Amino acid sequence: MSLSHSILGFLAYGRMTGYDLSKAFGSSVRFFWHAQASHIYLELKKLEQKQFVTCEQVLQTEKPNKKLYEITEAGRREFLRWLASEGEGFGKGTKDAFLLRIFFSGNHPPEVCIGMLTAFAADCRRQLDEMGAVPASIRSYGGMVDERHSIYWGLTADFGNRYMQMCVDWAESAVRRLEELR
Amino acid sequence: MSLSHSILGFLAYGRMTGYDLSKAFGSSVRFFWHAQASHIYLELKKLEQKQFVTCEQVLQTEKPNKKLYEITEAGRREFLRWLASEGEGFGKGTKDAFLLRIFFSGNHPPEVCIGMLTAFAADCRRQLDEMGAVPASIRSYGGMVDERHSIYWGLTADFGNRYMQMCVDWAESAVRRLEELR
DNA sequence: CGGGCCATGTAACGGGTTACATGATTAC
DNA sequence: GTAATCATGTAACCCGTTACATGGCCCG
Numbered sequence: 273m274s275l276s277h278s279i280l281g282f283l284a285y286g287r288m289t290g291y292d293l294s295k296a297f298g299s300s301v302r303f304f305w306h307a308q309a310s311h312i313y314l315e316l317k318k319l320e321q322k323q324f325v326t327c328e329q330v331l332q333t334e335k336p337n338k339k340l341y342e343i344t345e346a347g348r349r350e351f352l353r354w355l356a357s358e359g360e361g362f363g364k365g366t367k368d369a370f371l372l373r374i375f376f377s378g379n380h381p382p383e384v385c386i387g388m389l390t391a392f393a394a395d396c397r398r399q400l401d402e403m404g405a406v407p408a409s410i411r412s413y414g415g416m417v418d419e420r421h422s423i424y425w426g427l428t429a430d431f432g433n434r435y436m437q438m439c440v441d442w443a444e445s446a447v448r449r450l451e452e453l454r
Numbered sequence: 455m456s457l458s459h460s461i462l463g464f465l466a467y468g469r470m471t472g473y474d475l476s477k478a479f480g481s482s483v484r485f486f487w488h489a490q491a492s493h494i495y496l497e498l499k500k501l502e503q504k505q506f507v508t509c510e511q512v513l514q515t516e517k518p519n520k521k522l523y524e525i526t527e528a529g530r531r532e533f534l535r536w537l538a539s540e541g542e543g544f545g546k547g548t549k550d551a552f553l554l555r556i557f558f559s560g561n562h563p564p565e566v567c568i569g570m571l572t573a574f575a576a577d578c579r580r581q582l583d584e585m586g587a588v589p590a591s592i593r594s595y596g597g598m599v600d601e602r603h604s605i606y607w608g609l610t611a612d613f614g615n616r617y618m619q620m621c622v623d624w625a626e627s628a629v630r631r632l633e634e635l636r
Numbered sequence: 637c638g639g640g641c642c643a644t645g646t647a648a649c650g651g652g653t654t655a656c657a658t659g660a661t662t663a664c
Numbered sequence: 665g666t667a668a669t670c671a672t673g674t675a676a677c678c679c680g681t682t683a684c685a686t687g688g689c690c691c692g
Contacts, residue, residue: 273650273651274549274551274554274651275651275652277554278554278557278558281554281557281558281561284558284561289670289671289672290671290672290673291669291670291671291672294671300557301553301554301557303548304548304549304550304553304554305548305549305550305551305553305554306548306549307652308652308653308654309671309672309673310653310654310655310672310673310674311651311652311653313671313672313673313674314652314673314674315651317673332670332671334660334661334662335660335661335669335670335671336659336660336661336670336671336672337671337672338670338671338672339671339672351558351561352561352562354555355555355558355559355561355562356562356566366485366486366487366488367456367486367487367488367549367680368486368487369456369487371483371486371487371610371613372456372459372460372463372483372486372487373536373537374606374609374610374613375460375463375482375483375606375607375610376460376463376466376533376537376606377537377606378599378602378603378604378605378606379463379466379533379534379537379603380534380537380538384538385606417560418560420560421560421561422560423560423631423632423635424556424557424558424559424560424567425557427556427557427628427631428553428556428557430624430627430628431553431556431624434620434623434624435617435620438616438617438620441616442612442613442616445612446609446612449605449609450605453605455678455679456679457679457680458679471642471643471644472643472644472645473641473642473643473644476643489680490680490681490682491643491644491645492644492645492646492681492682492683492684493679493680493681495643495644495645495646496645496646496680497679499645514642514643516688516689517641517642517643517688517689518642518643518644518687518688518689519643519644520642520643520644521643521644549652637692638691638692639690639691639692640689640690640691641688641689641690641691642687642688642689642690643686643687643688644685644686644687645684645685645686646683646684646685647682647683647684648681648682648683648684649680649681649682649683650679650680650681650682651678651679651680651681652677652678652679652680653676653677653678653679654675654676654677654678655674655675655676655677656673656674656675656676657672657673657674658671658672658673659670659671659672660669660670660671661668661669661670662667662668662669662670663666663667663668663669664665664666664667664668
């Protein structure tokens, strides 16, 4: 259960609403943890029940009312516990339906697979471009919290870049190999 | 729902038992789709209900009895449909708790993160070694089915290698960066 | 005589997704 | 007038995990 822990992680930076959290996920960890808004609201409720967060209603006249969530001491402890926990080693949680399709692609003519791979490469390149904006966004957020945090944001962004680049390279070499064999 | 489809995929190669399937997952797609034996048995039952597979009891005296599963025409159609389906684009399904921990690592002293990263790199290197055996295993299986299939097995294995290598490189560069900043 | 392989399952639970529902304000 | 942004939620469902249960054969 990592969604609840990453919510706690964001709340450790400061008070936020469910909506803020939803945006925070979208603008930072979306490459390795996609979170649905509705799920976040659900999880916030559970965290409140467990007393890991407290909630304060904020009435607004110009905008819809909102709920500001704040992490408690117990919540911070739980978050830190998770942060240091060993966590399933590696590759155990990996689920990649795309690679599964490639694996079984002997069942259709090679052109289909070539098409899938080129579309995939294009997709990766697009995401690589999108991530070009990440360093700037880190710098802008980085000013708000201290640098201690933003280093790590940079590390995960770097992972994202390398990953996408690797995917592009792999897909292109795969296409080449398939074309050789036609 | 990709487990059921990959089961169909394996059965498209030939008749197998739940046990065989479990081994097949373990020796091929485990790097990007880990399947529990118990889950496979569950899924086989559902596939039988949907008439995507048929089941034949095989009585054995020397060994426990077993059930041989065979894909039906409807099953093959469903499998092919899935194989050609667009499938969620990319990165949407990605869930990586390890990167999540790195992202939030500003909350503990850098040494902890350095420790996590070195352990991670060691883990990846180990898996890289393990995958050295894959080409041989592909060749051995490859003889049984025609080459049409084994090319694709090689492509996914190549992905695994590149991925692990990228992880090692990234983790090492991350450690270097963290050590600079101490 | 212990461990590993063969071989199959059940029950409870957890975590996440999808689809749906609502509604005000602001900017083009 | 219509799209985007702000803002919160419910209900049903699905997929997968964990833990448990069973039991014979073969090899060292």
